[in-house]
Amino acid sequence: MKNFNWLALGFLAPALIVITVFFLAPVILTGIFSFTSMSTSTGVTGGEYLLNQSGLRALADKGLNQTTLDQLNNAGYVVDEQGLAVLAEKHGAATADEMRKLHENGQFSARRDMERALKDLKANKIRSTKDRKAAAELFKHSLLNERFETEAKFRTALVEGDIPTEDHEIIVTQAYTGWVWTTDNIKLLFSLPSTLRYAGNTLIYVTLTLIFNIGFGLFLAITTFYLPAKSASTFRAIWFLPRILPPVMYVLLWKWLTWDTGFIATTLSWVGVAPKNWMLDTSTHAWVVVVLINGSFGASLGMILFSSAIKAIPSSILYSSEVDGANRWQQVRYIILPHLRWPILFITSYQTLSLLTSFEHILLSTEGGPGRATEVWSLAAYHIALDNYGGNLQYGLGATFAVALVIIGIIASLFYLRFFNFNEMVAKPKIEG
Amino acid sequence: MSHNFRHWPIIVILSIVSLPLIIMFTFQIIDTFTTHPIDSMIPDKITFEQFSFLWDEAETGRANIWEVTLNTFIFATTTAVVVCTVSMTTAYALSRLNFPFRRFFLGGLIILHAFPTVTLIIAIFLILQIIGLYDTLMGVIMVKAALELPFGIWIMKGFYDNVPWEIEMAGVQDGASRFTVWWKLVLPQVQPGIFALMIFSFLSGWSEFLLPQVLAPGNDAQVLSTYMTALIADDTKIDFALFKAVGMFYALPVIAIYLIFQNKLMNIYGGGTKG
């Protein structure tokens, strides 16, 4: 290349930036996040250092010796300038001066000792117990239940609290509230019984919906092919509507159909069937509705593509088959279907991929219920990471679930490359300038 | 197509299997403008009561419907404009310009076109939190436009591929730079494509539910899809007539656009094979 093509670079740059930020980065980050303990409680950006009672118990479990534990547990007191300054404000400069004289840099491990030191001031006794308690607090150098923004600050506090240096590491790790690197998510993924269930649900969902999609798409394409233009386009329009309507709206219609005050319940009540929620009363019903919702949505794609493939069959072939005496069924079986082999294969692989990963309609209709009956893998990832009743969203674990889907997505889209005549696509531009 | 076969058996069969959809669509229209007794489906009174949410004061805790509509409109329009602009340049470069690693980029486009973007939503959610665009309309717009982009580039590339090379050669011969050739000579030829993509992206943005739900759940950036979901999810009052009226209001632009551009849209949905 003689001249670097600045025009091409300029034309490609916006897309490259967008694709890097919203495709490449998320793909990589999904992988990275799956090895973290990120959740609502750890935050996303980073954490603080905080030691609380449950932290102490965990440290005990990890074998931290009792002395250190006691040191951490018992508030320590140091008579330092900072505390003295506040004391001077509250109880007068004289009190503070005397305190400094007697106990400068003095340390007390127990609150009792600290209070006694305050009580024992000769010239400026703090008489009320309540005041003494408050004054003691001024010198408190507690580690427990106190937030430290950085690791350095926390370590300084440990040093000041005379915690043995060899124990610092384990305490710092325990006190960190942010996310950490971990392989627990993967272990959890393989040990949870629900994992298998989600995988099974996904298999059921994809298989049944796919059969419905392809079968019904074919049915619609072939039947409308034999109709006069006007009625054909009417039926195609009806079946295209589910795709064009906003999903929220489309699923609402199904909810109305199956709700306990909805169409089915009401009409059946006329023949004496007690009204019930026909979508969520049993898992079988839930599955039927889920497949119908997604199937009616997906069939339109097959309908469109198969229709145009059938239109591409030279009409002379169809006429000659009729002249040869084929009935309608034979024409479909021996002329039309063989022509649709590639479109069928294409749609099957394409829809397998999108069904594996889509959950929007299920989320809007059954939300995975009843129980977890219709919770598919992608919906589980969504529930774990982005929307659960517990409130603690486990981003890390959710990402681990998503990684499986991302990998499937990458493999399947690489496979998808094969559908295209790639060499023709990359034919060299004809202007070489 | 053929006159050797009868039509009516097919029409009967098709009508029967289409019945659920027909019932849903019919009652969607009937129920929004009428009331009916509690245990019946037959309307007894025509009313516009269900649409009172349009002029009544919004309930506390719920956003104003017109603000939400404006949000939705901004969301859909901006997405469409961004997708079209970026696709216009990128697709041209991929279709017509010479540059290093062209093969690689084209392969990448096919892969991205098939890639299920919804799997990335967790990572995108975290990225938006980190860069501070979480719960903003701006953030969702960027994500939505980005995720629509491979499809847009794909469609536009198809349109560019059909512009005769000789038009460009003639332009270059006439002394125009490649940029001028693109702007003055090629773009006018792909106008129908840009228009179709614009409509498609607008509809896709208008209908989008998952991204706003996950990435901008707050009241400020609410769009009609999340507004409606919140309304339905609030199980203290289940009022299908209201839901349907809101749904009608929400879907009206979509249906209008669909009725006008039906054939164009079927083509782009089919040609793009997304979904």
Place this chain on the structure above:
Amino acid sequence: MQITLQNFTKTFDDVTVIEDMNLEVKDGEMLALLGPSGCGKSTTLFAICGIHRVNGGKILFGDSDVSDLPSQKRNVGVVFQSYALYPHMNAYENIAFPLKVRKDKPADIKRQVHEIAKLTHIEELLERKPGQLSGGQQQRVALARALVRKPDILLLDEPLANLDAKLRLEMRAEIRRIQLETGITAILVTHDQVEAMSMCDRIALMHDGKIVQLDKPSEMYDNPANKFVADFLGNPPITFLDAKHQGDLLVLPNGHEIKNTKLNAAIEMLQIGIRPECFGPQFGTGIKGVVKFIEKQGREELFDIELTDGSQLRSIQSSGSNLSIGDDIDWGLALDDLLLFDMQGDRL
């Protein structure tokens, strides 16, 4: 402006399409690049106008080397096979486009467009879009657009291929008239020998990426450099007979002998090219055969003759022979116009 190709080489990836080609087009000349499809004539044209890069050698316009100049800076006008009119602009805007890009003043643009429209006879069509123009009119607009900015060189890529027979005849004359009136150096790429012969000063006949002969049209027809040229030019095409060289005689497969003294004695076998107009009753007798097919073309009749030994000859004669299929004939050859080639196809 004189065009010179020096050792011009063009490759696509690993395939070398044209290697070390040399060509000189004189100032004001109209030259045809003639050849079957795939011979490299369009590639050569695209290299001259700058759409293709040169992989080796040089292209000179006058004395300046333009090999590395982009198309925009070469000042070459091109008429494409499909005319490549911009469908969204009317004829006026199409013609004005090169001037607009050059940033001429609007008044100048208007004047120049009308001038060129007058030259190409399309003044009444300027408001029409390309879709509303006939093929011939589109051709004229394309020609006007190519010429409007007064290019140094005019390139025509199969300009008549998309026209019907009658229009083609008309446009042949028109293009030549305009070329002569403007005095522009022009290259015409075509696979149609009649076009090349009737429009151009010289013809470069190309085959497999090489120029096999560069000559005036009449010279090339009468004096082909090799069998390929003889075969390519002439319609209906030439036929060939193998012959033996014995002493000063050429012996045809049917035993007929022709006197010949010019040949080098070393040659034993050769091929004789006989154009259809060189075989007929007006040239005497001696070649016996049977009429296998008669193609009546109106003014002329074309005969396929099978000689007694099975080889084929073609003959074209004025109508009115009264012969029919199966008739025996005994005709002669125009001995002065026979073309002799060696077995490799080179002219003797």
